[in-house]
Amino acid sequence: MQVVDPHVHFWDLAAHHYPWLANPGTSFVGDARELKHDYLPADLRRDAGGIDVLKVVHVEANHDPADPVEETRWLQSLADAKEPGWPDAIVAAADLSDANAERTLAAHAAFARTRGIRQILNVHDNPLYDYVGRHYLRDEAWRRRFGLLARYGLSFDLQLYPSQMADAAALAREHPDVQLIVNHTGMFVDRDSVAGYRAWRDGLRLLAACPNVAIKISGLAMFDHRWTVESLRPYVLETIDAFGAERAMFASNFPVDRLFGTYGDLWRAYASIVAGASDDERAALFVRNAERVYRLGGEQR
Template sequence: MQVVDPHIHLLNYTGLRYSWLHHESHSFVGSSLALAHDYLLADFLRDAGDIEVLAIVNVEANHDPDDTVAETRWLQAVADDPASGGKPDGIVARVDLSRPDADAQFALHAQCRNLRGIRQILNVHADPLYDYVGRHYLREATWRAHYGLLAKYGLSFDLQLYPEQVPDAVALIRAHPDIPVVLDHAGMFVDRDRVAGWRAWREGLRQLAACEHVSVKISGLAMFDHRWTVESFRPYVLETIDAFGAGRCMFASNFPVDRLFAGYAELWHAYAAIVAGASPHEHAALFRDNARRFYRL
C-alpha cells in the first residue's frame, strides 16, 4: 500500500526540549513518559513495515514555546540530509499567534524551505484531562489579528480544537478565505458518553465543511479508543467523509502518539478496510493525493 502521511511527529528528545515530555503529565492518552524518547526518521521508517510511505508531513510536537524555530530548523536539517530522501517533505511549525512578535517568528520559520503550515493547539475543555491550553485563543483580538499573517507567508493552518469551539473557528475562517485550513484528528470528538457530545461533533464537522477551503485529517482515532477495532473506527471515518467528501479528507497516522495503541501497518490497513468500497479515484485521494495537494508536496 502506498500512502502520503500528512501527520507525524519526529521527536529529538535528547537534543531539543519538549516540556510535556521532560516533565511527566497525564492526559486521555496516558502518561507522557510513554513518549519520552527519541523518535527519529529511521524509527518511523522502521515502523512503516509493509506500507510504502511516499511522503510525510511533520507537525510540530509542542516544543519549547520560547524557541519553536529550533524544532523547525532541526526538521529541515533532517530533510536536507541526503540519506533522508527529502523527508520530512513538509513541515508544520508552531507559532504562538498571541505573541506581539508573531510576524518575526513567522519570518524565522519561513527560512526553512519545507515549511508548509502552522499549528497552534487550541483545545480548551472543562475537564482537565482534556484541556490543553486553558485559554480561548480564538476569542483574543491579538491572536485573531495575527492569524492573517498566514496569508502573508503563504501558509496553511492546522486547526486542532474540540467541537464546542467550532463556531468561533468558523467565524475566523470565513473572514480569511485565502488561508487553507485542515482540521486535525477528525475534530477530536472526546465527549462520547453524551448524545449532546455526538451531536456537537457531527454539527461541528458540517459547519467546518461548509467552508470550502477547509479539509480534514482522519487521524488520532486511537488516542480516544485505546482498544479500537475496525468496527469501532468505522462510524467516525464514514461520518467525516460524509461531511467533507472524499475530495477534502486525508488519512494520517499521528505516529508516534497512536503508536501507543496501534501498529503503523495495522492502522493503514484498518482505514483501507473501512473504505474498501471506494472508487480507485477516491482511494487515491484519501490515501495520497489530497495530502499532496493540500501541503504542496
Template structure:
C-alpha cells in the same frame, strides 16, 4: 499505493527541546504515556511504515511537537530532512497572539523552505484533563490579527480544537477565505455521549460548508484507546460524508497513536474502512490530497 502520512511528530531528546517526552505522564488523555519516552525520527517512521501491506510511504507532514524553542525545532527538522530522502513538509509553531507574530513567521520561513503552515493548538475544555491552552484564542483580537498574516505568507493552519469550538472556527474560516484550515484529528470527539456525538457531527457540517477547510483522519486512538475497526468506522464515514474524499486526508499521529496500535495495524484499519471507495478516491485519501494541500513534491 502511495502513502503520504499527513500527521506525524518527529523529535530527538538529544536536542533538549522535548523535556515532556523525557518523562511522559502516566495519566491524562493518553493514559500511561511512558511509551513515548525516547526519539522518534524519520528512520523510525520509515521502519514502522515498512510493515504496511499495500501502502508505500512516499512522504510525511511533520506537525510541531511543543518544543521549548520553536525555531530551534524547525532548524533540527530541516537538518533531519536534509539527511534523508523522504519528502517532508513542516507545520511549525508560532504564537499568533504575540506582538512579534510576524517576526516569528519570518524567522521560521527563513529557517526552512519546507514550511507549509502553522499549528497553534486551540483546545479548551472544562475538564483539566482535556484542556490544552486555557484560553479562547479565537476570541482574542491580537490572535485574529496574527492569524490574518497566514494568507499574506501563503501558509495554512492546523486547526486543533473540540466540537464546541467549531462554530467559532467556521466563522474564522469564512472571515479568512484565502487561508486553508486543516482540521486535526477528525475534530476530536471528546465528549463520548450521544449529545457529544451530535455536537461533533453538527460541527463538522459547519466546517465542511467552508470550502477552505479540510479534515485529517488522524488521532482517533487518543480518545479510543481500545479502538477497533468498527469503533472507528462511524467517525471516518461521517467525515467522508461531510467533506467528500477530496477534502479528507489520512494521518497516523505517530508515535502518539503508537501507544495504542502498531503502524501497520492502524493503516490496515483505514484501508478496510474505505475499501468500498473507488481506487481514485483511495489514492486521494492516502496520498493525493496530502500532496496537494501541503505542496509536497513527489
C-alpha cells in the same frame, strides 16, 4: 500499500527540549512516559514495515516554546539529509497571541519545507481535557494576527474540540485565503452523550461548509485505546460524509498512536473501512489530498 502521511512527529531528546516529555505523565491521550525516547525518520521507516510511505508531513511536537524556530531548523536539516529526506513538509509552531508573532512566522517561512503553522487551541470545561485554558479563537489580537498567515503563504493546522468549531468556522470565513486543516478528526472527546455526538457531527459540517477547510482522519486511537476496525468505522465515514473524499486525508499521528497499535494495522484499518470507495477516492484519501493541501509537489510555496 502507498500513503502520504500528513501527521507525524519526530523528536530528539538529547538535542532539543520538549517540556511535555521532560516530565511526562498520563492523560486521556495515554501514557506519555512511554514516549520518552527519540523518534526519528529511521524509527518511522522501521514502524512502517510493509506500508510504502511516499511522503511525510511533520507537525510541531510541542518543542520548547522559547525557541520554536529551532525545531524547524532541525527538521529542515533532516530533510536535507536525503535518506529518506523526511519530512517533506513542516507544520511549525507559533503563538499568534505573541506581539512578535510575525517575526516567528517570517523565520519559519525562510525554510524551504515549511508549509504551515499549528497552535493548539483545545479548551474545555473539564480540566482533564483542557490543553491551553484560553479561548484564542475569541481573542481579537489573536484573530487579527491569524491574517498574517496569508502574507507568508502558510496554512493552519486546526486542533480543537467540537465546542469550538463554530468559532473556527467563522475564522475560516473571515480568512478565505488561508488553508485550514482540522486535526485528529475534530477530537470528539465528549462521547458519553447524544449531545456530544451531535456537537461533533454538526461542527464538522459547519467547518466543511467553508471551502478552505480540510480535515485529517487521525488521532482516533487517543480516544479509543482498544480500537477495532468497527469502532473506528462510524467516525471515519461520518467525517468523509461531511467533507467528501476530496477534502479528507488519512494520517497516522505517530508515534503517539503507536501506544495503541502498529503503523501497519492502523493504515490497513483505514483501507478496510473505505474498501468500497472508488480507486480515485481512495487515491485522494491516502495520497493526493495530502499532497495538494500541503503542496508537496516541490520546494516552492
